[in-house]
Amino acid sequence: MLVQDSAQPEEIMRPGHAACPGCGVAIGMRMVLRALGKRAVVVVVPSCVAVISGPYPHAAFEIPMFHSAFEIAAPTAAAIACALKVQGKDDIPVLTFAGDGGTFDIGLQSLSGAADRNEDFIYVCMDNEAYMNTGIQVSSATPQYAWTGTSPRGNVRGKKQIMEIMAAHRIPYAATACIGFPEDLQMKVKKARTIRGTRFLHLLSPCPTGWKMEEHMAPKVAVAAVETNIFPLYEVVDGLHYTINYVSKSLPVETYLNMQGRFSHLNREEIQAIQLEADRAWAVLKGKTNNKV
């Protein structure tokens, strides 16, 4: 059924948008909105997400949208949801797209506040692992050793564990997804739609420009991120119940790293460190799940 659904979806993205060619964020937004359907209100905040949505008088999406401020994706969505409820329209979901900077960094406080109150909205973090809209600067979502314009010798810190942070809020639903697995992604959006309260999707969105790849690489690299356990696909219900949605091939991390120019300077030890961390994190995740993997 899911395959059929996504084969004949309701298209919300209009022809023409302002993303770079092959942008994983644009692909992701399109998939999310197709799964969400037209009966919704969407918030975007400064990030590539807002650029993709179009400059006046253009609008890339045929749905009521609001370009809010950088660090307030969550309270914006929460308040619109509240207003719709007051107006007796509480069957209209409110979804917000924010970048990794707007989620992991500057918007974390307001997201935490809204999640703590279990406000009623779907939050989709379009994670392209750096400040791409301002031209590739390091964020706390940037993986260790990755090149960015402000980590020219490689990022010294590891990626912040945003899913753990969100799970710790005990929100009803949190899940990872990526554009390499469209059915899984759309299933999660549809599932999130049926739940009330704060729902969080962490969507890995490869960025050809910032990751230094060819234009056709975004979906392929997204698949590789999952198959190497760099970015496992899983869900957390009520912050407690973990389910792994896809059992990867556990390919060596080089498969993923070698596709991207941002990792081209890595030495053996660094690649080994990434492998060890991916193995460790995968084991920890498996330990938390209820399903046997």
Next chain:
Amino acid sequence: MRKFITGNHAVAEAVRLCRTQLVAAYPITPQTPIYEKLSDWEAAGELGGHMMRTESEHSAMAACLSASLAGIRTFTATSSQGLALMHEMLHFASGCRTAVVMCCVNRTMAAPWAFWSDQTDSLSQRDTGWIQIYCENNQEALDSVIQAFRVAEQVLLPCMVVIEANFISHFMEPVEVPSQRRVDSFLPQINIPKRFELENPGFAVPVVSQAQYQRYRKLSQEAMAYALEVIEEVDQEFGDTFGRHYGFVEEVGTEGAELVLVTTATITSTARVVIERLRQEGHKIGLVKIRVFRPFPVQTLKKTLDSAPKIAVIDRNISLGREGIFCSELKAGLINASARAHVQGYLAGIGGTNVSPSLIERIVKDALSREDIVDEPIWIAEENSC
């Protein structure tokens, strides 16, 4: 009904009577009792609206402006640091033409830390595109909140009702609290544009070009000019309905006065007593209270003060490196008046220090006897106040 209540309580009464649909707030002294009072009523099922207890003032304003864009009536209250934290969102709330109403309880800005009345917090938000109304007492606070919703919703600009820490927020006074029925007839159900209608999908607040940005600024400035008309109309209608009205400014005995004292907020009440006595003693002293700061009522002030040979402005605030902010604004407003008056600025009550009748008398005497106006503000404080 007449109640003996604090200014904070009076504001909360107004918010409830206005059937506010979303209150988003965060605690900060001395505003917190507004937030608590509304929470009490919510818990008792007497509020009607929804409360959002945000994790910061920044998010409180984010919530208010977003819900206002969706078309519901919203309110928040804050002070000092909280208002400064909101600063970015204040620009945003006016830029996207919301009808948010806020009560700012004036409080000193840190550093150093203090909790007393000082208007620099709200006056620092001068250029954010908010309507600002400064209140003299608890009754005016209640009345101004009711008026603010009418004005904000008609003009589509957010409105800040400003009261002072302690002198209004925590002092108790008899306040006439109108009935729900009368407030309902004065303030109908909200009817502002709903920006997120499924039938009419649009992209609110997209990126615009230089020329478009300029055009939006011009439209907002025109809205401020329109706000002057609406504030006046609403105030008059309020007077017809409730028997109290306030004007942009209030003048007392300015006709033929050789000196006009210009005050705002609670200092006005003390000045009234001083002026009354001095006038009985034969001094020709007038008083002008400025109530509306944005939009600044230049024409009204020009008319009111055109014949005054001398003007003394008392400011409980300072723009460091210049002078009291009301004084600067007034000077700028009068620069093109036919008979240019001499305006002397005085700083009194900064940091919430007491402005007693004798202090105001000293200002009057200084202004009357002064041959030369000085461009710098003159600090006036109680002896041994420091």
